[in-house]
Amino acid sequence: MNTVNKTLALVALVSSSAAFAMSDFDTLDVDGNGAISQSEASVDAELMSIFTELDTDGNGELSKEEFSKA
Numbered sequence: 001m002n003t004v005n006k007t008l009a010l011v012a013l014v015s016s017s018a019a020f021a022m023s024d025f026d027t028l029d030v031d032g033n034g035a036i037s038q039s040e041a042s043v044d045a046e047l048m049s050i051f052t053e054l055d056t057d058g059n060g061e062l063s064k065e066e067f068s069k070a
Helices: 004-020 045-054
Strands: none
Touching: none
8 A cells, every 4th residue: 555655646746747847938938039928927826926036137027048047
């Protein structure tokens, strides 16, 4: 039974990591302008929680460089 619990925990961890990994820069930059707006970032709750911190120039968008620090 212990092995089953470990397997289930591993599956849950991989699933949650995969969901965040799918939110890469190019996927989030829906309009292809080279920046992620707050509107584009709103589909990723984790990114939205740190958006202001990552937006170091305060322009309301994340450049590829700013996003890479996430």
